[in-house]
Amino acid sequence: MLGKVNHIAIAVPDLATATATYRDTLGATVSAPQALPEHGVTVVFVELPNTKVELLEPLGAASPIAAFLEKSPAGGMHHICYEVDDILAVRDRLVASGARVLGDGNPKTGAHGKPVLFLHPKDFLGTLVELEEV
């Protein structure tokens, strides 16, 4: 059911510093920042040979990562995104198994313009899981 790890997201208090850490200190290739007002974040992707790291900075007053950064002001791993073929079929199977989908249960459009859903961390080992249809 699970496909590739599309990305691992790291919430950061300052995107410029975080980008410099990955680009200059760790020598990785990074994208230009992309504002996603619908998701309340600005993102930079770190391009690795087999997957991506997504650096997330809060955007706007109601950013969904603001509470995370209050608890972890230096930043930290925020979620992991797995690719799936058919997000509605996977959602229905997970819900039938007792897992909880965040929000209204319907996919939103993610950073790559594809349908995404988030699953409740309490049902997945304390880890926020994003599913992205590819």
Next chain:
Amino acid sequence: MLGKVNHIAIAVPDLATATATYRDTLGATVSAPQALPEHGVTVVFVELPNTKVELLEPLGAASPIAAFLEKSPAGGMHHICYEVDDILAVRDRLVASGARVLGDGNPKTGAHGKPVLFLHPKDFLGTLVELEEV
């Protein structure tokens, strides 16, 4: 400098439950448990098409993930492991840039029998980073 994401590690309080979550609920392929007394953990690898998720359960009284699970009893993302070609050259470059290496600064042998090092989360956006020479 950074190569592939070798794995994303999730610390869990109970490996059997965690394995069932990934195998049965999410439909992924999982390995048999592997005890790593030198690292104070028992690990199960979730095999994904492009990388792995490493499920970590504490092993022994002095497990390095015990404190993490005290703060996050349900589990959570613990570290991210990047592959590098020459771990000593990368270490020396990172130390010269001001980054801190955990432990005595010398590589240990990781779950795959390869040299590994851990970098201080405070120098990497609140994220514990493992480097593995491949």
